[in-house]
Structure formats: structure tokens, C-alpha cells
Amino acid sequence: MDFRFTEQEEAFREEVDEFIRRELPAGWTEESLYWPGGYGAIPDFEEVRPAHERFRHRLAEKGWLAISWPEEYGGADRSHIEQAIFHERMSYHRATGPDVGTLIAGPTILRFGSEEMKRKWLPRIAHGDIRLWLAYSEPNAGSDLAAITSTAVEDGDDLVINGQKTWSSGAHVADYAWMAVRTDPSAPPHKGASLVIVDNRSEGMSIKPLINILGVHSFNEVFFDNVRVPRENVVGELNQGWYYLMAALDFERLVVSIGGLRRTLEELTGYVKSTLRGGRALSSDPLVRDRLASLAVEIEVAAMLFWQTAWMLDRGLIPNTEASVLKLVTTELSRKLANTAMDVIGPRAQLERGSTWAPLTGRVSTGYLDCISALVGAGTSEIQRNIVGMRGLGLPWPS
């Protein structure tokens, strides 16, 4: 056991931190309303801003959008621990860059895609040239993802897709759908689903905005009406998509914001130290101290779960129940952080950005809303517990 970073890891951490501080658009960390774990205020899901695009491309130049991928596919050929170090620092500064392509689709292609597919897609993702969105959920397939009804039927060298996706975060600012479809509707889902990459510019595809409770256009409904997609865009083998999807979801659940949790706790700590109530610093209140300490303890627990998953990936394992536990712990922590911040700060925590009286630049009021999404996206807390119970502990399926 050795919990220290190696010299190389330590040097990389410093390099990343220094790079972000230098290259991130000025004032971004303070201005961003991003709440750790939340999906509703991720700037990349909202709109593509030139300053962020520049930052993203600077990251891509370093190979940092795909740190653990082999260099031949545009990666930096570094370890998953180093990748985790990168994400921890990025999230600490609330920086954007890594996305659906680099975090979810890319690692899945790397593991299951043909050589041809790897060469076609991975470098473009790693270079930040294309953005993907997750086309999984449908109106009647949320937690029960196996219930998807969107179909893709073979027609010559193409597949023809019909159906509807929803809760499609960032579909309106992305280039390609990373889509789960039924390719053999007569087979059970784990033998009749496929993953396919669909160009957003395809004829027959239409995207309609859904406004989330933050008032942000992050979600969309997307309709597919006889959309043609080349057969070669199918990931791995046809009808094997369910397995790839499970792995892709595991990768998605590793995307947690340890740094962001730390950052927000630091800001809250700063607030209670500098705020007087009844003539005394709020930080001298034993209840306040206990609640902040309790958050700090849980953040340390979450951080250890986080490093554990990276360590597993470096040993060639895909964290499965570990990914679910990590996702569960960090998102419930996201909610606890928001609600503790509300309680500790009191009435001023209601204030939104723009008010001079708003603590933490109004981030707490958005966090209070956005944390709801943390416990729902990428599988609800209940789905994570199902996975741990059934896949991890081998408890029987409900009859």
C-alpha cells in the first residue's frame, strides 16, 4: 500500500493545476454555477462558448481530453490514476472540457470497437473536434433502460432508425448521438440491442428543447424519423449493445466531482469563518462545525472510493459495483452539501446570482435545485443500489 502520488503523478498534478489556472477563462471558477454531481448547469450542455472552446482545444493539444488512451488514438498514454488526478483538478476549478465523447463513448469504443472504428472516431474525440450526446432514455424507458423501443433496421449498407429519445443533455450543441437502439425487437434486450453513432445532421432527426428546473436549456427531446446511418457506425457487434451499454454506464458513473465537492466545502468554510452571527463567527457554533466536519469526512470517504476505481482501471478491471457505490456516495453527498449549505448560511442562501447579498456567488440556490439531477442521472440512487445488491452481492432478481 502506498497512498502517496509517485513523483511522476505529483509532477503531473502540479502541471495540470498550473495549466488550468493559467488557461481557464478569467473568473470562470467563481462565475460557473456548476454544482458537483449536478447535470443541470454543466456549461457544455447549455451552449458552446468560444472561450471554452479555446480552453478545450488547449487541453486536446496536450492529449488531456483522453489521458489514458494510447497515443495512436490521440491520447496521452498515461495511467488512470493520472487521469483521475486530472479530473480531480479540473473539477476543483469547475473547468469544462472532458465530455460524453472522452469520458463515456471513447473508453467504450477503446474496449469494444473494431480497429477501424477506433481509428475513425477516437482521434477526433481526443482532439476535441466532435461532441457526442447520450441517446439512451426514452419517454417509457428511464430506469428500465431495457424497455427502449427505438429501432434500427438493416437496409443495404445502412441502418434505418425510428423512435424518440428524451432527457438528451446537450444534444443541441453536439455533433453525434451515442445511441442505444433495438436491432432485434423479437429478442430479449440483452440479445437484441445495439449501440450506434448517429450524425446530428442526418435527415429525419429533429431536436426540441426541454428547459430544466434551473431555467437552463440542457435537455432535449430528439425524434428520429427514418434516419439513415451507415452500418459501420455500429459499435462492436450488432445485437451485443446491451453489454457495451452496461460498460459505458460504468464509465459514466466514474465521472464524479471530488474536486468540486472539496472546492465548495472550502468556500463554505471560508464563508462561516468570515460571517458573524449574533456577534460571533458562525464557525464557532458547534452545530455548524459538526455539520461541516461531517461533510469533510464524507468527502474523504468519497475520494478514497474514487482513487480505488482508478487504481482498478490501471489493473485492467472495469469497476462495476465500485462505480455504482462511488456514484451513489458522491451524488448523495452532492445533495447533502447543498442542503447543509442552505441550513448553515440561512435565508441569504436563497439569493440567486446577481444579488450583492448572495453568498458563494449565488451558487447554493442553484445547487439546491441541481443536486436533484445528481441522484437521478446515470441511474438513480435506487438503480445503483439494485446493481450493488444483485450484481455485486448476488442477491436474487425480483420474481
Place this chain on the structure above:
Amino acid sequence: MDLGLSEEQEMLRSSALDFLKKECPKKLVKELDETEEGYSPELWRKIADLGWLGLPFPEEYGGGGTFLDLAVLLEVMGYNIVPGPFFSTVVLGGLLVLAAGSEEQKREWLPRISGGEKMLALALTEPDVSYEASAVKTTAVSRNGGYVINGTKLFVLDANVADLILCVARTKETSDPEDGVTIFLVDARSPGVGVTLLKTLARDKQCEVVFDNVAVPGENMLGRLDKGWPLVQGLLEKATVAKCAEMVGGAQAALDMAVAYAKERVQFNRPIGSFQAIQHYCANMVSDVDGSRFVTHKAAWKVSEGLPATMDVAVAKAWTSGAYGRVTLTAHQIFGAIGFTMDHDLHLYYRRAKAAEMMFGDGAYHRKVVARELGL
């Protein structure tokens, strides 16, 4: 970063599991819990032969492992439950002698601990049961080149069987309670030492120890006069992590028992483990056990490496205290009425979870440390 056990540690772990499963069945645990001594001389001898009693000491004193190795072993011991004065002898007594003893004291005591010949106890807490220096009120007064100790210690683990009691006493009253604390090695058979076994929830052998004009030779001082508190603090850090390791093992055992039962217990014509209510309980237990294990490993590693560990130790004990309690309580909920019987094994863990939570500071106590470390 490397988060895995070494090959030797894996071997220690699996061989210890096998050994205890065979040599320390729950039937024996329950029998010993009800005895005054609380240990089996036969098992103690075998444990000594395995080298466990000297594990964290250097080879020259009969040991050869590290503190981290000890933590690995304690996790297994917590998993199986091993009645007896291991914790007080090796962790509380042994590590304090190792850290604070003169060469002569180390040569006198450590090989005898390793060999299973002597048992130790630490007399630290008093009736107000605080782990702060100000709570040390038992006095040691210099007389005829030696010291005379007077006072009452409470919750002294395994004093009932100890040969040697390490007594933390006040030798000087100043405005700084951390100044003026001294540790003495007291022969448990000295005139004036009165040991009373306390009847506790966990049936662990915690005692009241009254020191009534107990005379101790001057050479029995451990460390320097008046400068004992930092030594106690150093020991408490190790003991706290060691206790966490034991708790992680206990929590894992309760989880394993509950999961096995949920798979076999049939109600409504199906295993209760197929109900989501039960599955989600189990998933929460996994999250608690894994989280506890990782923060405990980190703290144990830091302590083992001699790195500053105040924050990590407090995090580990704050979290593990709550987690062990939640896990055993949830396990009881899954077992239902059968778990509420003396015949069942689960109560052994449920009782110990509370005892362990309270030992060396509970969650609230350690969150205060965390708050200080956060700069609040």
C-alpha cells in the same frame, strides 16, 4: 499510488482467516464472553506461536512486521471476533512500550509480550471518560526515590488478566494540563491495586482500577517525567486506527451474514433478498463497509509510515464509528426475530459496534478534530 495489500499481507490475511475459523468458532467466543478471564490460554498460546503478539515490533524484540500488517491482522480478528487481551497487550501496552520505553524496558517487556508470557493493560481514562489531558487526575507523588499512585481509572480494558498496567498519572499541576503527565509501569499484583471487572454491553473485559497508595519504583517510569502526554497522544492515534481496522472487519462480517441470510430466507414464496427493500439495505451496507475500509487503510498507512495523520485518523474513526453501527443495525433488521436471540451470532457484533464506537472518541468527538483541521 498503490491501494492493494502486499503479497505477504494477503497471505497473513487468508491464513489468519483460516486459522480463526477453525480455532475460534463463535461457540468459543460466546463461552469466553461469559467467563471472568475472557480468553482461552490455549488459543493465546497458538496466537503467540503464529507470531501475532509481536507483529508490530522490530525483529530484535520478537516481531518483524509493520503497523500496517497489524491493521490487516486486526481486520481479520474483528471479522471473526477473538476474545482476549490482544488489543490491550499488543496495541495499547506493546506499542506504548515500543514508542516510549528505554532500551532496557523494551528488552524486558516486548519479547515477553511476543512470546505470550505477559499481558498488559493501559489505565488512561477516569470516571469522566475523556481522552483529554485535563481528565488525568490520578496522581503520582514522588517518595523515597519512587512514586505513590492514587486515583481511580475506568474502562481499563483487560486489567483483570493483566500482569502489567501502564498507568497514566499526573505528576505536576500547572496551567497546561498537557504538562505534568507521566506514564508508569505498574505490576498488577502491587499492593493497593484494586481491579473490578465491569459488566458491559459487549461483555468485553473493561475494568475499574483503583490505585490506593500504590508504590512504584522510580525505574518503572515510561518516558520522561511530566512529559508523558505526547506519548499518550501518539499511542491514541495508533490505537484509534487499530480499533477502526477491527471495526471494518466486524462490519464486513455483519454484511456477509446478512447477505447470506437474505439469499436463503424465504417469505412470500421467495428469498427476502429479492425484495428491493432488502437489496437496498445491503447496498448501503456495502457502501459503508467499503468506505470505512478505504479511509482506515489510508490512516493506517500514514501511521505506519510515521506521517502526520491527525486528519486521516479522525476521518477514519468518525466515519467507521457511524458505519459499523449502521451496518450491524441494518443486519439486525434483515435477520428479524432470529437475530434477537442469544443463540445467534449477530448480537456479538452489534454489541461490539457500540463499544468500539465509544472507545478512543466517538464520531462527534472526531468530527471536532476534523473541524479544527479544516481551520474552523
